[in-house]
Amino acid sequence: MNKTCLPRTVLALSGLMLAGCAASNTASTSSATTPTVTATAQAAPAAEPVLKGIGLDPADMNPAVSPCDDFYHFSGGNWLKNNPVPSYATRWGPRNLLGDRTQTLLRQILEEAAANTSAPKGSNLQKVGDYYASAMDTVAIEKAGIALLKPELDRIAAVKDLRGLQDIIARQKLLQTGAYFGAGVDVDEKQTTQYAVGLYQGGLTLPNRDYYFKQDARTESIRAAYRKYLTNMFALLGDNAATAQKNAATVERLETRLAKAARTPVELRDPQANYNKMTLAEAQKKYPNLNLPRILADLQLASAQEVIVGQPAFFDEVNALLKAEPLADQKTYLRWHLVRSTASALPKAFVDESFRFSQALGGTKQLTTRWKRMLASTDNALGEAFGQLYVDKAFSPAAKQKALDMVNNIKASMAEHIQTNTWMSAPTKQEALKKLNALRVKIGYPDKWKDYSALNVSRDSYLKNLLAAREWDYRQEVKKFGGPIDRNEWGMTPSTINAYYNPPMNEIVFPAGYLQPPFFDPNADDAVNYGAIGGVMGHEMTHGFDDQGRQYDAEGTLRDWWTKEDNDEFNRRAAIVGTQYSAFSPLDSVYVNGKLTMGENLADFAGLTIVYGALQKQLQQKYGNGPRPKYDGFTPEQRFFLSWAQLRRSNIRPEALRQQILTDPHSPDQYRTIGPLMNMPQFYEAFGCQPGQKMVRAEADRAKIW
Structure with a gap:
């Protein structure tokens, strides 16, 4: 599970605070009864000095x-x-202005790290610098094409039966492609002294189930853009026009089937309904085609004897789909989610197709400049290694104490x-x-930083680094199973301009990135x-x-x-x-x-x-x-x-x-x-x-x- 995405139970403030x-x-009122209060009207009497705040x-x-x-x-x-919305954004507010200032500092840190080719091998500085350098090397990315994705595409192509499909699903969990469903290790919400394996609905490209079924003109136009997105991406993978169109229809059909079984956003807000614990034996009997014992063993979770299923009816449908749908169609679906989830590390043509679809969803006029996108990718992959470099420059002990x-x-x-x-x-x-x-309070940054020593990063390939970071992140998560609860873990990186409350941990968390002017000014x-x-x-x-x-x-x-x-x-x-x-x-x-x-x-x-x-x-x-x-x-x-x-x-x-x-x-x-x-x-x-x-x-x- 991508740790920039918070646990399912976390209630975050969110970057999407939008205007209407x-x-x-509200009741109307006549101007005759409305005392107008203005900046001038509120000013102190002329005889008094007006203090500037x-x-x-x-x-x-x-x-x-x-x-x-x-x-x-x-x-x-x-x-x-x-302050109109810039062409590269969907919304614009004070958080975006703070984001620009923060990005300027983060860019300086990254460029200095990337320029330092003599950083000690294995150090955070080397990994951050090499990751960003590889992400900015568009010449190498264009030259590589999809060759470096081919090993993963070949794994999918080699699937011959349901057993092979189960193995490739486990592989997709490691690579965090989002195919079929979500799976991870979280605090057990009814036994919060231990971790549990959780399964929850997923597997969709569109934002939620409603986008597959609503019939209004706006949603129809989004689905049309989605079909074009699918078709063009398959063409970039090498499919001819007829095959690309056929494969696009296959993905839409399978995702629509999953969407029909999914809960609505409102239904997902019920934590009791999302907690359905069963033994692994019960889950195997209920979902035999999924073969959870095999998948969990592939994910190094063989010791798990229980699972918490978030949405049982959704997994009923996954179980049915895995057996009923042609294997070739499911391999097409897997190809799609692999390429969709890695498009940012592929040649420009893939990036452009992804952006065109995001335009249809959010109305953005222009693709964000590459360094900003790759800065976000570095933060996503190496957030606490990068974050240590950030807090040294941006967050003083005095500011932390005032916030506390x-x-x-x-x-x-x-x-x-x-x-x-x-x-x-x-x-x-x-x-x-x-x-x-x-209630636990976390301010600024973790007391104990993540150890990235097992993650290998080089300047050879952005795609290789991206996939390696995802796999490392997922393996770090599953390692928690069976161990004591890690109270030091953070669900956001230090430079994030956001905050959250995590119910199973009963904690509130405020990263250093949020504790900056104009949100916080000592x-x-x-x-x-x-x-x-x-x-x-x-x-x-x-x-x-x-x-x-x-x-x-x-x-x-x-x-x-x-x-x-x-x-x-x-x-x-x-x-x-x-x-x-x-x-x-x-x-x-x-x-x-x-x-x-x-x-x-x-x-x-x-x-x-x-x-x-x-x-x-x-x-x-x-x-x-x-x-x-x-x-x-x-x-x-x-x-x-x-x-x-x-x-x-x-x-x-x-x-x-x-x-x-x-x-x-x-x-x-x-x-x-x-x-x-x-x-x-x-x-x-x-x-x-x-x-x-x-x-x-x-x-x-x-x-x-x-």
Whole structure:
């Protein structure tokens, strides 16, 4: 399992925080009753000096918009107007700007490593430098063609029977091509002191099952692009036109069959339904054509006596397909997933075909420059070797300590909210506090770095390095089976601009790449940091108590620790959030899926409330009951909400927005911004909002979890 892809249970903030347009379910108001609050109106009296703050730029705001009518465009309207999506991107926001700055530093590290041909053999510096150098050597890649892929293609071609097919499936797991299904070693969610072998649905090229069946014009056009993608890639492998077209139809047919048996994205959000433990003997009886004992033995997991099957009906279909479908057709399917998954390391013609398909999905106009793509590949393959070089330059011990202090303050605020909760019973509160106290916090980078000594990297071939890194990564994962739980393991690399909560480990993780301006700036005032990275910290922390995370206890065990009454009340309150978001429409006839986005919406709701409380404690500690300074004419409370909003502003292509609505558990950025605020009296007070204004929900319609 590719470790840049988090475990199935991890709830990440995600890079796809996308923008939409105004909500459709908010009340209208006349301009006569709307006090317009602008940057000028909020400024300190002329007799007082206006203190200049760090982290917020008033020029990005649109003072012509009332914050109480449309806080998203009030807080960042001018920025949105002046920052269109670049041709090589599908969306554009502050995270992309930070990404550009980070990439500049990472590129410098990589180019210095690549230029150092005398680095000690086997050192991280040698491996990082050689991997990147081989990835940038387009002359060698073009000259090699598909010759270096031929050994793997020959393995597939040599399959003669079902037994051989089972062996090649194991090989595809090692190479992480994504064929048929996913398999890996994860923490056992109901026995979190041990690892388990997990199997879960997969094997598709399109983003999820719905893309194979929806009949609207947009989805039909994506399927047409998908067929062209398949056909052209088979032609590049050497098939004549008729054979390429036939093979494309074969892959689509097999994938559609798998898709029909797959669960929907909403169904996949049920952790209990995704936990189906059975003995290996039971699995062999249920799925004889898969022959799990043989596959697991090939993967060095022969000692496994049990497996956890995520989606049993999907594996029923895999089992039937393996016997019913012609062997030649299945070999065609395997060829496809091999070439699709390695296209980035093949000649330009393969890269171009992959890009044309991604254009159809997300609307990107231009392929990202090669060094950026190969930088990402190096991070994917050698993330912690590369990451050690990065954190030495980008993340100080002082910054790490300040971030830890913030997390501890937010944790204390969360404890207070649990203790003063009016709808939760004492036994459930006790369990919730126990879980909060047991929460592990990881900041910046691992305490113990990965050992890459068993991975051989040279300058000979990017494709060879890519496949070697995948196989090394998978073997590292299966090695964990039967051993103690590795609490030091990270699911993201240090330079990643993201964060996550992992329920079975009950941990929140913040890589150094995210703890950079504008998300985190040690020189900014508390209000800005708490509204920015603090909002992320609160979000990840409260994932432990969202509709999914709350099903895991203090040890990360998947079990029900709620009383029936508390469970029912939580679900009632969560349903209000779902209804609110399902009414948001970013495009004509396209609505947010309140069920798919439930967990992320709840984490935004609860997280922001918790962090606001933490900020108030911080301000009280610093200023007591005395005056609190305004920066850029805004109070700390106003700067808190402005910081929350300004870091969620983004422009997005319509194609990418439609894809997000169908596949992403995060709501579009506009609704992530205003959704929680429309329910917060603290926001109304900060900006003087009155009943009847669009950002103010009637008290009976508000959602409140914590």
